[in-house]
Amino acid sequence: MAAEKDMPDAAPPPDPSLSRTAAPDTANSSSTPSQTIHIGTRKSLLARVQADEVVRHLKAAWPQHNFEVHAMSTTGDNNQSTALHKFNEKALWTQELEVLLQSGELDLIVHCLKDMPTQLPKDLVIGGITKREDPRDALVIKPSLAGKYRTLAELPAGSVVGTSSLRRIAQCKRFYPHLKFTDVRGNLGTRLAKLDDPQSEYSAIILAFAGLNRLGMGERITQHLSKLSGGDERVKELVHAIGDERTTREGLAERQLMRTLEGGCSVPIGVETEWVSRKGLHDTGVGIGVKPAEEYHKLTGIAETDLGDEEGKESEAMELTDELIMRAIVISLDGTDAAEVEARRRITSRQEADEFGFEVAKQLVAKGADKILEKIQLDRGIIQDQGNA
Structure with missing residues (x-):
């Protein structure tokens, strides 16, 4: 960008x-x-x-x-x-x-x-x-544990998992309540060094797949999590x-949703988009327009997928339609409350991508996303006031 x-x-x-x-x-x-x-x-x-x-x-x-x-x-x-x-x-x-x-x-x-x-x-x-690179999150296990565990679900109760993303922490607390998720800062190399230190508390850390891949560290991944x-x-x-025009339209729709909800990298909002393949369109037989799409996909948070699931993506990419699916979720910091939406719409311009992001944001608000975000902002203000006292 x-x-x-x-x-x-x-x-x-x-x-x-x-x-x-x-x-x-x-x-x-x-x-x-x-x-x-x-x-x-x-x-x-x-x-x-x-x-x-x-x-x-x-x-x-x-x-x-x-x-x-x-x-x-x-x-x-x-x-x-x-x-x-x-x-x-x-x-x-x-x-x-x-x-x-x-x-x-x-x-x-x-x-x-x-x-x-x-x-x-x-x-x-x-x-x-x-x-766009592969947008998924990736799990990296401490070397001393890599032979025993490969996924978040396999880690023993109480295991500490580090991440610098509030969105990841909130999602993981919701789907893996047996684990402890804590903040870990630093550039990618620093975070990996903290994980690999035998004396550190971390059993694993969650990083962006794209970053690991660009630095030639893809072999460290044990699980792909779904100006x-x-x-x-x-x-x-x-x-x-x-x-890349398709990626640009994806990004515009996602950013409009974030902007409408007033969210950045410091609030637990997750959003992803993907274009419908022509095969998927024929299989579903559903018409065009913004609508719930639970019948196509079920938003389950971070996906546990096999490392080989990229097979065939290149050929499928040649058969993409102009229909875009957006999945979005807003989660409370403790992982107990969530508002989630999945919708699809035909996108033929950047303006339509903007409109789609706005419409999905309104659907999230209707499901209670605004109340979750208001609570986070209130808690943050209290913490700041205490720090200034």
């Missing part, structure tokens, strides 16, 4: 999107003179790997340009002791880079989509979203050439 700065005299497209809805088939590498594009990212190894991946795509699309990556630490990087849900800021991983983007020192910045605040500064827009500137046409064209 890349962001760019909005030019003052330009009318920005609907946030977060580009002014055009489809990427060109090929980038024009001959009509534009050579330029140096300055790209910002965080200093962590994973952030650098992701930025380098974007640079590779940009070089392939625009070989005449030079791309320089500039890395810096952010608030979230500098404070490694406070649990993420105790921060009041919603731009933990982006604010310092956004300042440089707004000042013109950077042309674009690269972030994980999950780290982007749902409300961007008015002069910034999302310029492109590259093809651009609107008016800067130069940078928008660069990033647009490497965007």
Whole structure:
């Protein structure tokens, strides 16, 4: 995901999107003179790997340009002791880079989509979203226990499982009440080191599959658990050439749901989307429109799937329809209360993706999601007042 700065005299497209809805088939590498594009990212190894991946795509699309990556630490990087849900800021991983983007020192910045605040500064827009990696969570077991256990369900009662995600903690408490879930901070390498320490309390940690895979650490997985500137046409064209339209529409729908519920990475909201395959459409025979979809899938939280379930996905991807399924859940911090929705709708534009996310958010509110989130905000305010006393 890349962001760019909005030019003052330009009318920005609907946030977060580009002014055009489809990427060109090929980038024009001959009509534009050579330029140096300055790209910002965080200093962590994973952030650098992701930025380098974007640079590779940009070089392939625009070989005449030079791309320089500039890395810096952010608030979230500098404070490694406070649990993420105790921060009041919603731009933990982006604010310092956004300042440089707004000042013109950077042309674009690269972030994980999950780290982007749902409300961007008015002069910034999302310029492109590259093809989505596997979005699932992944379980990593302590090496000394890996021979005995492979899944959360197998771990003995009272085992400590670390994660930096409030959403993961809330989901896991709901479905694995026999385990103890605690916060673990640090970059990916630091968290793995904490797990592998024979003296640490952790029996396992939950991480993003995509991060482990990008750093070549996929073998550690024992279980798969289920800013651009609107008016800067130069940078928008660069990033647009490497965007994936289906993934962009997925991201827009998910972000609209999060924005409607006023949720970021510090509240227990889970959402995922997937396109309906043509085979699935024929099997179900259900018409188009926003509606409950329990007959297609049952939202059960974190899925226990076999590592080989990716087989055949490439061929199936060629048969995807324009119908999108969204599954979303809001869970109380103790895991006892939850509001969950699954719906599907035909999505043929970015605007329709935005509308879909908003409609699903309204369904969650109707099922009590607003009351769960209000209770979390109240508890957080009490904790902050006590800290300031």
